Amino acid sequence: MVKGSASSSTNNSGRSSNAPHFWRPTKMMNMRDLSRDDDFLSHLLVEKLGTGAVPLIVHRMDSSRRLPKTDAHDLLRIVQRLVVNSSKSPIQHVIRQAVDELIQLAAIRYYIRDYTQQQINAFATHASRYCELYHPSGLIEIAHTSRYAHRTGKSELCILATRKLAPGTVITELKGSMADLSEDECRELKRTDLRSCDIRRDFSVIHSKSMKKDHLFLGPARFVNHDCGHNCELFRTGRYITFRVIKPINIGEEITAHYGNGYFGRNNRHCLCASCEKAGKGGYLPTYEQDVAAELSGSDSDSDVSSDEEVVPVPTVLSGPNERRTRRKTYPIVQEVESDDSEDEAASDLVDIKQITPPIDGEVELESSQRSTPVPTLLPTGLTRASPLLAQTLSPRRSSRLSSRADHEPFPESQAGSSKEKPVLQSQSSSTNKAKDKSAVGKKEPESRGRRGGGLPEESAVTKVVAMGKDGKPLPICVTCEKVLPVISIDSKVVWGVFDGSARGKSKEVDLYCPRCMRHYAIYRQHWPSRVCAPGTTALEPSPPPSQSTSSLSNRRVLPTLQKKLTDAARVREPVTSDDEEPPPKRRRVTSKPPAPEASASICVASRASAPSLPRKNPVDPKTGKPKRGRPRNQPEETTESLAVNVKIEDEDIPGSIDVKSQDLQNQPREGNGRFGKKEARSDGGQHSQPALSRFERAAERERRKEQTEPNGSFSKRTRASLGSEHDTNGELSKRFRPLLTSREGYRFGLELRPNPQALSQKTWRSHASTSSSTPSTSKTSASPLIVGADINLLHVEELSTEQHKEFLLVKPSPLAFARRRWSSSSMNAVGEFDSQAMTTTGINRTVLDITTSSKRTESIFSALSKTYPLPVFDGHQPWVSDLLGSMPLSGVKTVTASEPHTRPSTPAKEQNRGSRVSTIVTASPSVVLSEAWAD
Numbered sequence: 036m037v038k039g040s041a042s043s044s045t046n047n048s049g050r051s052s053n054a055p056h057f058w059r060p061t062k063m064m065n066m067r068d069l070s071r072d073d074d075f076l077s078h079l080l081v082e083k084l085g086t087g088a089v090p091l092i093v094h095r096m097d098s099s100r101r102l103p104k105t106d107a108h109d110l111l112r113i114v115q116r117l118v119v120n121s122s123k124s125p126i127q128h129v130i131r132q133a134v135d136e137l138i139q140l141a142a143i144r145y146y147i148r149d150y151t152q153q154q155i156n157a158f159a160t161h162a163s164r165y166c167e168l169y170h171p172s173g174l175i176e177i178a179h180t181s182r183y184a185h186r187t188g189k190s191e192l193c194i195l196a197t198r199k200l201a202p203g204t205v206i207t208e209l210k211g212s213m214a215d216l217s218e219d220e221c222r223e224l225k226r227t228d229l230r231s232c233d234i235r236r237d238f239s240v241i242h243s244k245s246m247k248k249d250h251l252f253l254g255p256a257r258f259v260n261h262d263c264g265h266n267c268e269l270f271r272t273g274r275y276i277t278f279r280v281i282k283p284i285n286i287g288e289e290i291t292a293h294y295g296n297g298y299f300g301r302n303n304r305h306c307l308c309a310s311c312e313k314a315g316k317g318g319y320l321p322t323y324e325q326d327v328a329a330e331l332s333g334s335d336s337d338s339d340v341s342s343d344e345e346v347v348p349v350p351t352v353l354s355g356p357n358e359r360r361t362r363r364k365t366y367p368i369v370q371e372v373e374s375d376d377s378e379d380e381a382a383s384d385l386v387d388i389k390q391i392t393p394p395i396d397g398e399v400e401l402e403s404s405q406r407s408t409p410v411p412t413l414l415p416t417g418l419t420r421a422s423p424l425l426a427q428t429l430s431p432r433r434s435s436r437l438s439s440r441a442d443h444e445p446f447p448e449s450q451a452g453s454s455k456e457k458p459v460l461q462s463q464s465s466s467t468n469k470a471k472d473k474s475a476v477g478k479k480e481p482e483s484r485g486r487r488g489g490g491l492p493e494e495s496a497v498t499k500v501v502a503m504g505k506d507g508k509p510l511p512i513c514v515t516c517e518k519v520l521p522v523i524s525i526d527s528k529v530v531w532g533v534f535d536g537s538a539r540g541k542s543k544e545v546d547l548y549c550p551r552c553m554r555h556y557a558i559y560r561q562h563w564p565s566r567v568c569a570p571g572t573t574a575l576e577p578s579p580p581p582s583q584s585t586s587s588l589s590n591r592r593v594l595p596t597l598q599k600k601l602t603d604a605a606r607v608r609e610p611v612t613s614d615d616e617e618p619p620p621k622r623r624r625v626t627s628k629p630p631a632p633e634a635s636a637s638i639c640v641a642s643r644a645s646a647p648s649l650p651r652k653n654p655v656d657p658k659t660g661k662p663k664r665g666r667p668r669n670q671p672e673e674t675t676e677s678l679a680v681n682v683k684i685e686d687e688d689i690p691g692s693i694d695v696k697s698q699d700l701q702n703q704p705r706e707g708n709g710r711f712g713k714k715e716a717r718s719d720g721g722q723h724s725q726p727a728l729s730r731f732e733r734a735a736e737r738e739r740r741k742e743q744t745e746p747n748g749s750f751s752k753r754t755r756a757s758l759g760s761e762h763d764t765n766g767e768l769s770k771r772f773r774p775l776l777t778s779r780e781g782y783r784f785g786l787e788l789r790p791n792p793q794a795l796s797q798k799t800w801r802s803h804a805s806t807s808s809s810t811p812s813t814s815k816t817s818a819s820p821l822i823v824g825a826d827i828n829l830l831h832v833e834e835l836s837t838e839q840h841k842e843f844l845l846v847k848p849s850p851l852a853f854a855r856r857r858w859s860s861s862s863m864n865a866v867g868e869f870d871s872q873a874m875t876t877t878g879i880n881r882t883v884l885d886i887t888t889s890s891k892r893t894e895s896i897f898s899a900l901s902k903t904y905p906l907p908v909f910d911g912h913q914p915w916v917s918d919l920l921g922s923m924p925l926s927g928v929k930t931v932t933a934s935e936p937h938t939r940p941s942t943p944a945k946e947q948n949r950g951s952r953v954s955t956i957v958t959a960s961p962s963v964v965l966s967e968a969w970a971d
């Protein structure tokens with residue numbers, strides 16, 4: 036292979052100086068790898084997503100290399116999270132997150148195990164383009180089309196609009212980059228080799244006149260099909276090739292471009308586009324087949340086949356091999372990942388698209404690099420209808436079908452047989468279109484495919500036609516979009532779809548969905564084409580991150596190496612600023628939180644580059660020195676992450692946020708799984724640590740404790756008897772018999788008392804602020820201020836002057852960072868004792884506390900705090916604290932909205948205990964209040 040020219044804007048490290056951090060024109064990339072990445076990603080994120088069962092048809096080049104099997108559910112969850120998070124974070128952020136998660140999937144990690152950092156970057160870039168398609172703001176989607184199947188024996192993909200698009204709209208997510216093709220590669224792609232099933236001629240080869248080079252189109256843009264009456268034009272925008280709408284496009288209509296006048300043979304005489312179909316031109320010319328036959332026999336002097344290319348015209352046969360078949364060779368997806376062939380390291384460059392000087396008006400002209408003709412191939416007979424639809428896992432209801440759909444799928448009469456076998460198109464009874472429908476009955480409706488290119492058609496004016504099978508019965512349609520179900524065929528064999536009469540009975544019983552509508556519903560929980568939740572409906576629930584299966588032996592072997600690469604790649608993928616580049620998403624200070632230790636690999640998030648985190652993995656077994664087997668345990672960070680999803684920040688610009696990841700926290704020893712190490716044994720021999728309990732376990736524990744205590748907080752006799760001796764060897768009350776912490780009013784407190792932190796602190800601070808000019812309030816007279824954060828480490832706060840205290844108190848904690856830890860506190864152990872060690876792990880080690888609890892245990896809390904950690908503590912009962920807090924102008928509450936449900940009791944009796952309960956929360960979960968309140 037020949038190395039392509041390096042981009043002038045590409046620096047020595049192989050990175051373009053003006054490329055965004057998630058896209059790097061990659062030097063020395065193997066074109067086959069790039070193409071294979073693209074194939075793999077489009078298979079995962081288009082074909083497999085939400086359908087799970089659609090076989091691989093997107094395969095461009097090298098089918099000899101097997102692809103690892105990927106769990107469709109994992110893919111779906113990643114995309115669902117992207118959708119859920121899309122309303123909360125900038126698009127770049129959610130896409131990076133999705134790509135990060137994708138790359139953490141075991142199958143993908145295996146796939147890229149031998150990749151260099153540059154290759155990983157390129158892979159991530161491709162992935163980001165496919166992920167971007169699913170953003171709810173997206174304008175397009177990828178769908179199947181069978182338009183060309185009657186000639187090619189296979190289904191293909193196409194791009195459809197998800198919204199009405201007006202002329203001038205730039206479809207930014209329809210990006211493509213171009214891999215520089217060497218002459219050999221180009222010839223390889225062009226030729227039709229009957230002996231090799233692995234290579235196929237590819238039409239997505241673009242010739243740049245200005246560069247005098249051929250390129251291979253990569254990314255979703257490669258699925259834009261040609262139409263002589265195209266509705267979009269290709270143009271270059273900075274580093275991308277993208278598309279601009281030139282004619283109004285309706286929902287569901289296909290996005291088409293013009294490949295050039297000679298792309299499908301001279302004057303595009305082999306073109307199968309809708310416009311040609313309408314006009315009876317190109318591949319729909321009545322004399323087309325005779326012309327082709329004449330051409331093949333050599334009598335056509337106009338033949339485009341150039342003698343210097345190894346293009347072998349393929350005869351028009353029913354079942355013989357042809358270029359298309361080779362392309363659509365069924366791809367074996369192995370059950371287990373296998374070791375792969377060594378890579379051909381011969382390199383070709385991925386061209387920096389900036390090099391391509393548009394010839395006219397910024398457009399990149401596409402010129403046919405093909406000299407041969409698409410080979411007309413007839414499908415075996417009997418495929419006019421399709422086989423039973425596979426996975427009917429989804430159940431969007433017929434009743435909620437969309438009222439009207441733009442015609443987007445070509446009718447399968449031409450998908451599933453020769454043009455002679457085209458089924459009759461017949462009007463569907465429709466109240467609004469009866470007259471038109473009648474006229475359409477029994478004749479081919481030229482508008483059936485040809486609404487592209489017209490003005491934005493009124494949906495009510497759309498003539499609904501149904502495709503009829505050979506037997507005169509209507510072909511099955513998708514219950515959602517009401518389009519004829521595509522028949523997906525590989526090597527002229529139907530692999531997906533509904534066909535033959537035997538299946539028709541079934542199709543009546545079950546609702547059938549096209550792959551696109553299945554996928555759409557699976558992702559958005561909305562019927563196509565809606566991507567947003569209707570008011571009053573439940574939003575998608577974010578699924579937990581996909582499990583990290585490391586069961587494969589080969590995976591375990593390669594993962595450490597890969598991990599290192601991912602980490603290095605993260606460093607490489609720093610943001611590069613340039614005029615041309617999209618600005619990196621504004622970092623939110625409030626979202627800064629201690630990076631999850633060993634929580635996730637990120638090759639994309641530049642902010643993590645300085646402290647790259649590692650993918651979650653199992654702890655190392657001290658005996659064997661190897662990672663433990665089985666599913667890695669969930670880590671606390673996951674909880675905070677999922678909580679973070681539910682936290683909405685209305686004001687991003689929060690000054691004075693505290694980096695809660697203090698040095699001390701970092702220095703704290705951790706176990707292999709990222710958790711903090713065992714805590715020192717306390718003087719009484721007990722352990723501070725408490726096993727992390729699930730919500731249900733905690734509830735069960737509370738119930739158990741309730742049972743064990745009598746109403747006055749003491750243990751029942753039965754419990755007492757079962758617990759054994761009350762006193763330990765020192766004569767102190769044994770831990771088990773210590774009563775639960777109670778407030779002065781006898782209110783039992785603990786983690787079960789979870790008031791709504793926002794409402795609580797709002798009330799608290801408001802009331803305090805309103806009285807701030809008057810006599811300072813105390814916990815006894817009113818709801819008192821609870822905690823004020825300060826970024827200072829004080830041991831003896833009493834020695835400071837009031838002014839100094841004020842200064843400390845002016846520092847505002849980061850509400851979001853603390854809110855994320857709202858319920859993660861385990862600072863109260865099972866018997867209600869304060870666990871200061873746990874407190875440090877919840878990120879409050881820089882916090883000055885004002886504990887206003889009236890509990891008698893305050894003292895022990897303070898001493899525990901100062902023993903384990905030099906945590907400055909203010910006792911709310913001390914007059915100077917009350918004075919200080921009372922005199923401060925307290926601006927109250929940051930608008931942090933937490934959507935997590937809570938179960939705060941609201942009986943009047945309990946309301947009376949608000950002060951105490953709040954105090955309880957302070958000690959049990961300080962972050963609750965910290966997240967909401969601070970002083971101005």
Ligand SMILES: C[S@@+](CC[C@H](N)C(=O)[O-])C[C@H]1O[C@@H](n2cnc3c(N)ncnc32)[C@H](O)[C@@H]1O
Nearest residue numbers: 183191192238239257258259260261306307308
């Ligand atoms: C750039 S790709 C477009 C995506 C393609 N449908 C796929 O699934 O990979 C170009 C290929 O699409 C098909 N194609 C697109 N427009 C066509 C047309 N007007 N007539 C015939 N084939 C077309 C041809 O198979 C061509 O090789």
